[in-house]
Amino acid sequence: MNDPDLRQALEKIISPRILVVGDLMLDHYSWGEVDRISPEAPIPVMRVLREDQRLGGAGNVVMNLTALGAQVLVCGVTGKDETGNTILKLLSENEADHSGVIVAENFKSCLKHRMIAGQTHLLRMDIDPDPETPLPQKQLIDYLEQTIPSSDAVIVSDYGKGLLSPVILKAIADCGKKSGIPIVGDPRSTTNYSIYQDFTLIKPNRKEAEASVGFALKDRNDVLKAAEILQADVKLKYLVISLDQDGLLLFRSPQDYHFMAAETQEVFDVVGAGDSVSSMLTFMLAGKAKIEQAAYWAQLAASMEIQHVGVVSFTKNELLQRYDFGETSSKIMTPEQLCRSLPQELPVVFTNGFFDEISAGHLKFLHQLKTLKGFNVVAINSDKSITEQKGQPPLLNERERALLLSAIEAVDRVVIFNDPDASSLIRNIRPQMVVKGEHFRKKKLPEKEAIEETGAKLEYFPEY
Template sequence: MGVKEAVNGLRKSKKRPSILVAGDLMMDHYIWGSAKRLSPEAPVPVLNAASETVTPGGAGNVVQNLFALGATITIGGLTGDDAAGRELVRQLNNEKVNTSNVLIDPSRPTTMKSRMMAGNHQLLRVDKELLTNINSKLEQQLLAGLEKELAAADIVLLSDYNKGVLSPSFTQQLIRLCAKKKKRVLVDPKGLHYQKYSGAYLIKPNKRELAEAAVVEGIPNDKELIKTARKLLSKVKCDYLVVTKSEEGLDLVSKTAYYNFPVKANEVFDVTGAGDTVFASLGYFLAAGLDIQLACELANYAAAVAVSKVGSVAVTFDEILQAAAQYKPNASGK
């Protein structure tokens, strides 16, 4: 099945994939303006702010990408008891996302990343967050709520930003629940301790994260990437690694096979959120019944679209088809 045939078939299908997402929710806050002079107080640009936007980030950006593709979505995570958390839930509800498992933790603020943008250039990012693991009471409450949603889910996505929701205890308990229900789990990882993802179907690190998790100096070529990925596969006991390489495409690695998807964007404006786009696209296409190679090819085209835009963006079927028509290359592998 080709890319065009697969995408058009999904668009015509009456069945919308049902996807359960759990992980670190946050708000992406942008201040847009221009910078034409330096401050007399310090050698820094002065941003003349013209507008501001806020949009769901982290696991919320994964949700937005799934929504753009037409999935039915349930989200589980934490917010603070604050205005940012309420706005985050409001925006998700507007996209008809099931937010009944978004719990309030009054001990932490809603994670927010504020970016100061001069045109397409980021001058500064300010983070507001508290990096403590979810407490045991909220952990059990969230697990109980998500367990009730598993029966209807076609696939489960864990979006880890190392902000505390996907603690080792919570992650392993949720993966075991998914195994009992025979639900595949995809993980967008963070940090060095991948053992907490043991039992997942697929893990999606970028190349730098793969090197750090496997404790190697670097990954200079494809041969070393395959070797490093298989070392990690054996350690973590999952079926696949999908290694993203920013504007250079992605690689799919199992214990016995390797495929390279070499799509490159003609222009790279911003890699913010591109990993979320790949992750959401993979989840959607696998949940819709495509095989993993075709799912990776489509997700790679989605990433090429994402890096050509500024900020975290959701990618549509039309844009994926346009990218496929423009870039042409197919996967190579063995």
């Protein structure tokens, strides 16, 4: 997309107030490994190595938006059970205002338990609420009518669990229309999309769109035909159909539409891609961005999501870095990404420097990292950090330096940091070993205190 204001459109959005309405769930992940088949039945036996609990459903949208820096309010229902208590606890930990979440008697909280070996999903077990359970509809509508007018945008995350009745959906649409607040809908699988009448935008995925129009979306002509039918039925301002690894369609009319291809060459897991799209669309519209800009950042967030196993939320900084660097090297990470993705089975080896005038000596130094048989992280000072210390910008900018270093086989990760030295990064990463050039042996290292605090071994390599 050729838009000179694209980067600024995201960068300038600061803490919009967004209301998330929808089906709250708990995602429980069991991660492990399989090395045998059960003697009881022809099924794999997974040895669980670690477990994780995350917000799911509308809760995943909450995590996406809080990671982006939004002020998030949540409206939904949980039960008086262990799963519901965990959902409320995780909402609090994510600093989301959950005063609009009603804890209802006789309501069974929604749980999805995924069992994953390596990058393979073995099984998912679901516990869902009884669709006949009565819900406190009036209480929900009172909260919505009070909260929507003071919000910058509303996102409705409808998983079809019974919360979002036609009456509640109409109340949301009416209130948004009256207050001039954009309403984004991530719809359930249904043949009747008229229940989302007067929303600003809805975002079905490929499967949901197919279920609604009654035919498969095999190519772009099919997708356009489906979009025209859906928009005519619901009379929307915009329609977005997310197409997972094929990107998305932004549709206004048969004469005004954009296909946006996914910016990724590797697809590991499409779970969470739809939520990434709807979250990003809502965040951008809350920040008064153009719809084309919102759609671009939505597809980029989804492109990043499908490169991970499981569901991952990204910060604004991580999205901006992906925009700046492209997919040229998955080795280049923000400090936040690095801390989340460090391996547990290998010792972390760390080195840092300006690397502003990369020479053959630098390359030989870095190639020696292979001898340590660890996970090698190279941290480089940002352009801002180098300029502040040297009084002039580096010969190669941080993007060029990161790309060059990431091309070295011995380097597993490259991270850019803004501080004068790497002390804070060492404290966060906690490497088992820190490597420096031989000429640093007799110098006072600015990171000495951090190295000692973390218990890392300090190793010196000969230089060339």
